[in-house]
Amino acid sequence: MENFRIILQKVNLKVTNARLGVLELFARSQKPIDAEEIFAYLQKEGVDADRATVYRMLETFYEKGIIDRFEFQEGKFRYELAGSDHHHLICEQCGRIEDISDCGINVLEREIKEKKGFLVKRHALEFFGVCESCQQ
């Protein structure tokens, strides 16, 4: 797991404890996390970074393309390590978040270019509902 250094170096960011800690948390999280969760994790690990630093790291990582950013209608952002285009099933009962891929939207994006002339750079797609175990 020493490739965190390399990830940072690749995008010309200095290697610091706070940044390594954040990347470590991202790597072990399988769902999108928010700034406060990151802040709490760093404190627990004794890295002790300021909230401003956490927000600045997230901004930087997002700009550099290291992480993706999502909105789940909560009034805040959530982030994940950047990966393949995928989306989420958000259970409104228990809060569980499940990944889904293959949204088939590139077809739609091509249609949008043809019909409306609009060039799509990225899209946000999230599903809200009830997960399997909450349906019983």
Added chain:
Amino acid sequence: MENFRIILQKVNLKVTNARLGVLELFARSQKPIDAEEIFAYLQKEGVDADRATVYRMLETFYEKGIIDRFEFQEGKFRYELAGSDHHHLICEQCGRIEDISDCGINVLEREIKEKKGFLVKRHALEFFGVCESCQQ
């Protein structure tokens, strides 16, 4: 356009000037608007409702299904009169917002139910990119 009263009465909400004003603004807006725009409009019209009242109206209208709520990665919500399922093309250069329908996602929702057991209640889908006139 006196059916605003009826809209409110149908969902057991009292008819007030502030509410009529907000519905009027929604009716004449062809793109999603935010709380601050509503607040400013009411002031201009001399209705003079408090910000708290605006937020409470939006919450109530949303709960009653009178309006839909959207997120455009701005750190705030935007609202539209509830209508048919549709989505938006958001130009990151000029801010123009265009509607699109026929996202074809009901097919995907059925697949999600079959494959993952997850019951989709609603979805959020927005496209970010560059509009036709901003491409020249």
Added chain:
DNA sequence: AACATATATGCAACTGAGTTGCAATTAGCA
């Protein structure tokens, strides 16, 4: 028309998420 009362509103204080200016620190490089 007056009354009763649930509902809506104003006000002011508060929260939570995120931002910013500036001074001090430090990683990366020579």
Added chain:
DNA sequence: TGCTAATTGCAACTCAGTTGCATATATGTT
């Protein structure tokens, strides 16, 4: 080892939204 740009801490701030509580008012009932 020293230089310097990048990073961080701190504290104050902004912006979106919420809440408690007292007052006002829309509407159904007499």
